[in-house]
Amino acid sequence: MSCIEQMKYEILLDRTTYKDAREYIKENSDEVYYVSPGYKIFRDYHIIGVPPIALGVKGSALIFTYTKPCYGTFVLTVDNEDSIKEIDRLREMEKEKVTPSLKKSKPPASSKKPPGSFLDMWKK
DSSP, rough: OOOOSSSSOOOOOOOEEEEEEEEEEETTSSSSEEEEEEETOOOOOOOOOSSSSEEETTTEEEEEEEEEETTTEEEEEEEEEEHHHHHHHHHHHHHHHOOOOTTTOOOOOOOOOOOSSHHHHHHH
16 A cells, blocks of 8 residues: 555544644553654554654554644554554564563673773773
């Protein structure tokens, strides 16, 4: 697809700010994922905005922001088989980002002896 206009979508919020769009998605979604600007959804569309950019999931529908030059930022929802694939991809990405808690994990053991002085660091 070359244009979001070719998809079957519903406008949930129109001509809004990035901040208001993010708040709307957080309040009206079952799950919320945050992506960086430039993140591609539906293989063809780059999400633009002020980070953190929220993508919401409600059932099998994907809720996201879409900025159209000269028209502003909209919050759209798409509920089809492509949205289900996109939601699965978001969930998989989130699993890969799992990091241990700082309180529960031990600092990594270093096998190197710390340098004694600033000059010792540059001798190696």
